[in-house]
Amino acid sequence: MTEVTIFVDGVAVVAEAGRPLGALMHRLGPAMRRTREGAPRGLFCGMGVCFDCLVTVDGVADRRACMTPIRDGMRIETSLASGNPS
Numbered sequence: 001m002t003e004v005t006i007f008v009d010g011v012a013v014v015a016e017a018g019r020p021l022g023a024l025m026h027r028l029g030p031a032m033r034r035t036r037e038g039a040p041r042g043l044f045c046g047m048g049v050c051f052d053c054l055v056t057v058d059g060v061a062d063r064r065a066c067m068t069p070i071r072d073g074m075r076i077e078t079s080l081a082s083g084n085p086s
């Protein structure tokens with residue numbers, strides 16, 4: 001696999017291209033977002049069913065991290081950084 005650099009909430013992270021983004025996000029910290037009630041959410045089913053792993057990818061909101069392959073230069077925003085629930 002090819003190593004690439006992506007940006008998670010503005011922080012550069014080296015990752016392997018083609019691997020699922022959800023696995024990387026889980027390794028960085030299990031929570032990817034918070035609900036309106038403030039509950040942490042992250043990788044749960046890992047196969048695109050539960051929608052607990054929603055992040056913004058290159059400006060597109062509500063992308064399932066577990067179903068998104070890592071690409072060079074991609075920019076990930078979590079609601080943990082913005083403080084806005086998703």
Ligand code: FES
Binds near residue numbers: 022052
């Ligand atoms: S972890 Fe369930 S949809 Fe991604």
